[in-house]
Amino acid sequence: MVSLDVKVRPLPTRTIEQVKIKDDERNAKTKAVVFDVGGVLIDLHSENAGRELIEKYGLQPDKFAHLTRSCFESHPRSITELAMIGEVGTSEYLEAFLAECSVKDLEGLRANRLSVMGRERTGVFAIVKQLKQAGLICCALSNTIALHWEKLRSTRDYPSFGLFDHVFASYLIECAKPEETSFSFVTNALKLRPAECLLVDDTLLNVNGAKAAGWCAVLFTDEAQLQRDMINLLHAENI
Numbered sequence: 001m002v003s004l005d006v007k008v009r010p011l012p013t014r015t016i017e018q019v020k021i022k023d024d025e026r027n028a029k030t031k032a033v034v035f036d037v038g039g040v041l042i043d044l045h046s047e048n049a050g051r052e053l054i055e056k057y058g059l060q061p062d063k064f065a066h067l068t069r070s071c072f073e074s075h076p077r078s079i080t081e082l083a084m085i086g087e088v089g090t091s092e093y094l095e096a097f098l099a100e101c102s103v104k105d106l107e108g109l110r111a112n113r114l115s116v117m118g119r120e121r122t123g124v125f126a127i128v129k130q131l132k133q134a135g136l137i138c139c140a141l142s143n144t145i146a147l148h149w150e151k152l153r154s155t156r157d158y159p160s161f162g163l164f165d166h167v168f169a170s171y172l173i174e175c176a177k178p179e180e181t182s183f184s185f186v187t188n189a190l191k192l193r194p195a196e197c198l199l200v201d202d203t204l205l206n207v208n209g210a211k212a213a214g215w216c217a218v219l220f221t222d223e224a225q226l227q228r229d230m231i232n233l234l235h236a237e238n239i
Contacts, residue, residue, distance in 0.1 A: 028195035029237045030216060033131050033230075034168075034186060036177075037142035037152070039202035040220045041125070041161075043118025052112055058102030067097060070143060071205055072179055083145040086171040090147045110147070117151055123223035125160040127230055132163065134239050139166040141186055141199070143176045166190070177201070178209025198233070200226065 038044045050068070053059040059067075069078040079096040082088045097109050128138050140161070144152065149169050152158055161167060166189065170176035173185050187194050194214030201207050202220040210217040218229045233239070 028193060029239070030136065030198045030233060031192055031196040032137035032139060032190055033128075033198045033200060034139045034141045035124075035128065036199070036201040036203070036206065036220070037140050037144065038117070040121070040200060041140060042120055042158070044116060045118050046116050049112050049116045052115075053097070053101070053109075056103065057105065057109065057112070059097070059100055063100045067100065072176055073205075080145070081176070083147075084143050084170045084176045086146075086174045090145070093145060093147065113147055114151060117148055120158055120160050121223065122160075124226065125163065127223070127227055128160075128163050131230060134234055136239065137165050137190060137192075138163065139168065139186065139190070140164050141168045141170075141177065141182065143170045146171055177203075177206040178212075180209070180213045183210055183213035183215055200229075 035041055046068075050064055053064055054061055066078060068080050070080050070084060072081055077085075077087075079088065079093055083090075083093040094106060094109055094113070097113070098104060098106055101109070132138050142152075149171060152161065152169075155162070166186075168182075168186055168189070170182065173182065175181040175185055177183075183194065183197075183199075187197055190197070195216070197210075197215045199207065199210040199215050199217040200220050201210070201217065204219055207217040207219050218226070220226055
């Protein structure tokens with residue numbers, strides 16, 4: 001007769017801890033909402049600026065695409081990616097563009113690169129205010145270069161950035177989205193778990209990177225959709 005008395009062994013301690021962590025993550029409430037800057041908090045004029053470089057400064061389209069690549073998916077890094085993680089400064093960044101342009105106008109190139117940055121989106125900042133009033137930490141995490149950061153720090157041009165509890169600039173923290181290191185830098189700085197952070201970004205690559213790092217994330221399309229997403233968040237978590 002075959003015995004059906006099977007002795008059940010306890011799960012290894014490590015497995016039990018892993019299960020507990022998964023349960024904690026599933027039950028975690030959002031404590032911080034982290035906003036992308038360009039394309040979410042402020043307007044971007046990348047297409048107009050790129051067209052000017054090609055038509056006025058004689059930069060070839062393929063060279064422009066190579067110089068401005070910022071997805072961090074391949075090596076060697078583009079000059080923009082290097083500038084975004086602080087490995088090159090403004091001078092080297094502008095010189096790289098100047099070298100590929102037939103019209104050599106350094107100050108014109110500087111003005112062109114600054115023209116990418118548009119105005120604050122008042123509707124999005126109104127949502128930031130609502131989230132702060134609800135008790136959430138609100139931060140910005142931007143893939144940015146030193147040249148743009150100098151302009152972003154202008155309280156005259158961008159007064160609403162004072163709303164944020166923290167603003168993380170990639171070139172200062174030396175890592176950028178969608179790399180996991182950028183997300184872990186923020187969670188460590190805020191002393192939060194990944195599952196307690198929510199990214200709002202207009203780039204799917206960054207949204208997927210955040211989710212892979214254990215964050216929650218929403219893809220920004222417009223202010224109205226963001227308002228609905230944030231209302232759903234507040235209701236779902238009884239905030």
